Amino acid sequence: xxxxxxxxxxxxxxxxxxxxxxxxxxxxxxxxxxxxxxxxxxxxxxxxxxxxxxxxxxxxxxxxxxxxxxxxxxxxxxxxxxxxxxxxxxxxxxxxxxxxxxxxxxxxxxxxxxxxxxxxxxxxxxxxxxxxxxxxxxxxxxxxxxxxxxxxxxxxxxxxxxxxxxxxxxxxxxxxxxxxxxxxxxxxxxxxxxxxxxxxxxxxxxxxxxxxxxxxxxxxxxxxxxxxxxxxxxxxxxxxxxxxxxxxxxxxxxxxxxxxxxxxxxxxxxxxxxxxxxxxxxxxxxxxxxxxxxxxxxxxxxxxxxxxxxxxxxxxxxxxxxxxxxxxxxxxxxxxxxxxxxxxxxxxxxxxxxxxxxxxxxxxxxxxxxxxxxxxxxxxxxxxxxxxxxxxxxxxxxxxxxxxxxxxxxxxxxxxxxxxxxxxxxxxxxxxxxxxxxxxxxxxxxxxxxxxxxxxxxxxxxxxxxxxxxxxxxxxxxxxxxxxxxxxxxxxxxxxxxxxxxxxxxxxxxxxxxxxxxx
Numbered sequence: 160x161x162x163x164x165x166x167x168x169x170x171x172x173x174x175x176x177x178x179x180x181x182x183x184x185x186x187x188x189x190x191x192x193x194x195x196x197x198x199x200x201x202x203x204x205x206x207x208x209x210x211x212x213x214x215x216x217x218x219x220x221x222x223x224x225x226x227x228x229x230x231x232x233x234x235x236x237x238x239x240x241x242x243x244x245x246x247x248x249x250x251x252x253x254x255x256x257x258x259x260x261x262x263x264x265x266x267x268x269x270x271x272x273x274x275x276x277x278x279x280x281x282x283x284x285x286x287x288x289x290x291x292x293x294x295x296x297x298x299x300x301x302x303x304x305x306x307x308x309x310x311x312x313x314x315x316x317x318x319x320x321x322x323x324x325x326x327x328x329x330x331x332x333x334x335x336x337x338x339x340x341x342x343x344x345x346x347x348x349x350x351x352x353x354x355x356x357x358x359x360x361x362x363x364x365x366x367x368x369x370x371x372x373x374x375x376x377x378x379x380x381x382x383x384x385x386x387x388x389x390x391x392x393x394x395x396x397x398x399x400x401x402x403x404x405x406x407x408x409x410x411x412x413x414x415x416x417x418x419x420x421x422x423x424x425x426x427x428x429x430x431x432x433x434x435x436x437x438x439x440x441x442x443x444x445x446x447x448x449x450x451x452x453x454x455x456x457x458x459x460x461x462x463x464x465x466x467x468x469x470x471x472x473x474x475x476x477x478x479x480x481x482x483x484x485x486x487x488x489x490x491x492x493x494x495x496x497x498x499x500x501x502x503x504x505x506x507x508x509x510x511x512x513x514x515x516x517x518x519x520x521x522x523x524x525x526x527x528x529x530x531x532x533x534x535x536x537x538x539x540x541x542x543x544x545x546x547x548x549x550x551x552x553x554x555x556x557x558x559x560x561x562x563x564x565x566x567x568x569x570x571x572x573x574x575x576x577x578x579x580x581x582x583x584x585x586x587x588x589x590x591x592x593x594x595x596x597x598x599x600x601x602x603x604x605x606x607x608x609x610x611x612x613x614x615x616x617x618x619x620x621x622x623x624x625x626x627x628x629x630x631x632x633x634x635x636x637x638x639x640x641x642x643x644x645x646x647x648x649x650x651x652x653x654x655x656x657x658x659x660x661x662x663x664x665x666x667x668x669x670x671x672x673x674x675x676x677x678x
Contacts (some may be wrong), residue, residue, distance in 0.1 A: 238451040239314040239375045240554040241263060246546070249607050256543035257550070259368040261361055264335045266328070267373040275543050281338035288341035291434055292365045294389035304385055305329045313379045314451075336376055336384045337454075339369065346371050367540055368404075372554075374545045375452035375668055398456070451555070462560055463515025467612045496626070497573040498580045503531065503631050504626060507630070510534050510585050516564045517614075519622045528625050532568075532581075538590035563614035565605040572601050609610075 242257045262277035263269050291299060304311070308329050312320045312640060322327065342365060344354075359367070368374055385397055450456045504529040505526060511518040511533040520531045547562045572578055576593035582594070589597050 166546075182502065189665055200666045236555050237314065237316060238555070239372075239377065240551075241316055241319075241373055242547075242550040245555050246550050246553055249404065250546060250603065253291050253546055256546045257371060257373055259371055259374045261364045262338070262368055264339060264368070264374045265374050266315055266323060269331060278357060280357065281334055284339075284341040284345075285334045285337035286342070287355070288384075289339040292341070292344060292389065293387045295387045300333050300384070300387065301329060303387070304336075307379070307383065308332070311380055314379075315672065332376070332380055333384075336380045339376060340381065340384055343400060347400050347403045357485070366405075367543060369453065370454055370457060370544055370547060372550045375454050378450040378456070381395040381453075401453060401456055402460055405453075405460070413578060454547060454551055455557075458551065458557075458561060461516060461649050462514065462564070463517045465517065496571075496622075498571050498576075498577040501571070501622075504581070506530055506622070506625065508584055508586070510580070516561065519564075519567065519615055519618055521618045521625075523621060525628075526620075530622070532571075532586050534586050534588065535568075535586040536590060536602065541591070542604065543598065549604070549608065559609060559611040559616070560614050562605070562608045563610040563612075564610060565601070566610040567615055567618075569601045574598065576607050606678065 190461075247254070247257075259268055259274065259277070261274065262281055263271065263274050268274060289295075289300065293300075305325065308325050311332055313330060323331065346362075381397075409486050450459070502508065506528045509532075511520070511531045514533050514535075516533055516535075518531070518533045522529050545565065549565070551557070552559045552562055571581070573597050576596040578587060578589065578597045582589050587597065591597055591600065
């Protein structure tokens with residue numbers, strides 16, 4: 160731009176910029192006026208053209224400074240982050256879903272006066288864990304955790320940890336970690352809550368508080384505290400214990416894998432060797448990637464194993480197989496319909512055999528098809544759990560697979576009738592209220608969320624192809640309508656069977672009347 164400013168307009172026009180033939184006079188006049196306007200604007204904002212190099216160098220220095228001080232796109236995110244401000248603004252009236260009601264775990268809500276009762280409860284639980292489950296004294300707990308306190312601080316937001324020195328932060332980590340493990344052990348082993356003055360109505364509150372994003376403890380901390388138990392427990396066994404606590408097992412792991420006998424006040428626990436190997440082999444996959452905290456562990460088990468055929472989850476650092484075009488994206492997004500519309504085109508909707516959210520599949524046989532979806536329970540506590548899982552995926556490096564599930568289910572629910580249909584199939588267990596409330600719940604929670612496009616992409620594409628094949632064939636449309644009209648329910652099928660049976664008897668009677676059998 161500086162070169163253009165310093166060139167005389169006549170020299171500019173007479174130069175060999177244009178190829179022959181030369182441009183028309185009107186075009187030359189317009190170009191001349193444009194060059195003069197550029198020169199005037201540059202002189203107005205940056206001074207004379209001859210002095211522009213100094214100003215340009217200053218701007219270049221500012222640009223370099225901004226680029227050098229900007230955070231790297233590949234820098235790791237916090238493992239125990241705060242709820243993103245954008246999510247708080249998106250979902251109005253959800254502030255109660257992010258804050259603990261009884262006990263604080265970690266630095267974000269530590270010391271709040273409204274949680275004073277929970278602080279007393281934590282001290283009782285921590286004392287129980289150290290005295291009755293562990294072989295070490297308090298000094299060993301403090302020394303071990305203080306040796307990794309810097310790493311533990313890095314899990315949290317710096318503004319929340321800088322008000323604690325290392326000693327205070329170590330005490331907080333030891334008390335909170337021991338209290339959480341003690342409570343989980345007492346719940347899973349069937350101990351009485353009355354010994355800790357825990358009211359029955361507070362049990363669900365403690366469970367809720369343990370799944371809040373801003374109320375998480377580093378999994379590294381829990382692992383170190385687990386190692387101090389007097390019983391030799393593997394990480395897989397603890398994973399099973401956590402799963403039992405959160406109620407995310409298809410059957411009780413303790414009935415299938417564990418044997419427990421008591422020869423002390425809290426039960427001297429030991430694993431039967433014949434089942435220990437089974438438990439360890441079952442938990443190998445859970446240890447492939449270290450967990451950040453219990454909410455992360457809950458999310459992994461809630462989603463289930465990654466399946467290349469149905470999940471296709473990819474992190475930002477991995478190469479995505481088969482990059483899709485804009486046309487493919489539009490076709491997949493357009494393939495979604497609500498439940499009743501899918502059923503109108505011959506797609507049956509059934510329950511998946513498991514409760515894992517990734518267990519969504521679609522199979523088409525040409526005329527009809529089957530979409531299988533895992534069952535889910537919606538109640539008063541579901542909103543808080545969902546919002547904290549959403550907040551975790553939005554503020555961490557994990558794929559947005561849970562958000563993708565919500566978006567998938569929300570795409571199937573446009574009206575209260577869709578909720579009613581899903582409930583009758585057994586996919587949605589509605590403990591929240593009316594069908595309209597469930598519809599509003601999904602539309603509110605999943606609005607404006609960015610899903611992982613590769614999650615369920617094969618299901619989306621198959622649905623789109625089935626719909627396209629259906630609407631492009633009049634024969635398929637006619638056959639689907641006939642099947643829905645005449646074989647859409649068990650009663651119509653029974654009526655058809657009865658009619659055919661009556662017709663068969665009539666035929667037999669007529670045959671013997673026309674051709675009587677001689678004796």
